[in-house]
Amino acid sequence: MSVAKPGRILYRNARIVDPASGYDGPGELLTAGEDIADVGKKLFDSVPGDVQAVDCDGLVLAPGLVDMRVQIGEPGAEHKESLRSGGEAAIAGGVTTVVCLPNTNPVMDDEATLEFVARRARQAALAKVYCYGAVTKGLQGKELAEMGLLAEAGALAFTDATKAVADAQVLRRALQYAATFGLLIVQHPEEPTLAGGVMNSGEIATRMGLSGIPREAEIIMLERDMRLVAMTGGRYHAAHISTSDSVAIIAKAKDAGLKVTCDTAPFYFALNELAVGDYRTFAKLSPPLRTEDDRQAIVAGLKSGVIDAIASDHAPQDADSKRLPFPQAAFGGSGLETLLSVSLDLFHNGELSLIETLRRLTSAPADVLGLKAGRLAKGAKADLVLFDPDRGWKVIADAFHSKSKNSPFDGRPVQGQVMRTVIDGRTVFERNDLAQTGAKRAARR
């Protein structure tokens, strides 16, 4: 698609927060065409005539979010999420880069599917879409997929998506083979033979008569995997960790110098297993929501930096997959449109500074995946999010841009809202009730 290049746009009167450079303060940012031309305290004494100025009203201007764990149903489950609806959800949530899991139908275990997705995403021209390749053919956990060729076709890293690579020998070879090309393996750490249940094992599950998934399903898999990482020297990333022990295991592995990183999702630091109460299928997630102690440990892991990144773990499910008795309902929660706002809880609750919260949503996941995104450097692509960190709103899943409304945060009051999203210098999303922002109201008083 050829669209005229945007001209020069100056974002002024902003609070610029760039985790990569460590800058958090007032400033201006100039984009020229698709790139960031300059960032600084004051770029012009008088704004040149060819520069379009955008008054940011003192709101936060930050790199667009990089969401490293997103499921899109295209190809195969477009009724749950297409690249277009997923892209619209992403930009509404301030996410400018999404990385999709390969559990599409057909599976992204060959270049053709990967190229199809890349082409469809280009046509949608919304958030930038990257893909993981499958570790094993058909996500069957048996034979290695063509990781080298997939990487050439653009796969950023390799994962069997919502399934663990459970066979130790297969994971060992996958780590070795991936290391041959310097590639990263992303694991869904959950021992499948222990994960037959539908929610976290414990008192709540016992009270509700639901079969439990013990925390040990995750812990055992991570402990085993750390041995395999040490043995092979491979690069390993643990997705959506959810228990206190997982944080300890990753911390120990990092101390030992293993090439290990991990992420978690807002579900696991903002909710606990009580959210399942009354059989709410929207709170049926994989891994399951854990105990309050675990939730607090995940927050601590984010504070200490053991947990590198926050990903939305966006798993769209249509109403028919969730309006079922709890044991029959599908796993997963919608996350793209609440990623920033719920993560800002960490900032508002005093757990993390604003810049550290944003780091886990921008430069940190980009670094894990070797992407240049997630920073406000001169010459970088102008992928930006402008948001009001204080603006309160209530999550109403029915108003989501995503085709699926299965948010466990539905009805939750949150603080912090995306006002504008810019990709490659073009504004792709703008909240049109900008006049009511807190900053403006304060200025008027």
Added chain:
Amino acid sequence: MLYDRLPHTVPAPIVPPMRDPAFPHRHLLGIEGLTPAEINHLLDLSDRYVASNRGQEKTSDVLKGRTTVNLFFENSTRTRTSFELAALRLGANVINMQVESSSVAKGETLIDTAVTLNAMHPDVLCVRHPDSGAVKLLADKVNCAVVNGGDGSHEHPTQALLDALTIRRRKGRLSGLLVAICGDVLHSRVARSNFLLLLTMGARVRIIAPRTLIPAQVDRMGVEVFTDMTAGLKDVDIVMMLRVQNERMKGSFIPSVREYFRFFGLDRAKLSQAKPDALIMHPGPMNRGTEIDSDVADDFERSVIREQVELGVAVRMAVLEVLAQNNRASNIGKVA
């Protein structure tokens, strides 16, 4: 006037119907959340029906003109028959719907079923479903009263009520008794409802089972956990045996039937630990020689298994009566 606007086919009640103040709930989905007074109220009402069931004139017109539907997504002869008989004795019209798992395969969801049922205007639905929480899901979508006839491994409140009634009639009280619940507690909705009720009423409850059949952190719910029958049955007033399903017996939870019976089956020797007048209970159907020895099960003095079945009908009559009344009270506003 409220009642002027009612369709003329509905007879205008003389007194505006109100929910039973002693049991103001719309549904009976579980024991959890009920108060001792509410439980006692249901048991008192049940007691009256025990007497009438034993008399010549068993049928009344308490539910005359009302419709109850027994909606069973799981095979059950005993519970369904008990609900059916209870409704018939109250003069209601009864429909039995046995929904095979094949209709789920045909694509009809529970919500669709609820919509279909709403169109039939039943007064009370008695539902059994293999999934925990499914009866609540249905109750949220229908506009009639719902009785949980057993959902997954969650609750089976009428069973707990009839067990409590059996105990109360024999022992004169529930409070202060020591009750042992033995067997497959992990998968048992009967066990959950029973210990919730017994604990609410001030009894002490022990559960006795191999570790593979004890739910995670069940001790936090207030029961004492034992893995040894001899120790666990010591001085108990009541021994409740649970049915162990055969599919659990093939090595997944228990190595074999004979091993289970050896360590956890109720026989004379193990029973001798309990109080001499301890009652033996079982929700049925029994697996003789698996969890209970015939010798004990048929003990005329102590086994109250037959009585449990009898009182089941009375308890379900009481529940249907209260819920039908409450339902009428809740729906009057809607009709107007």
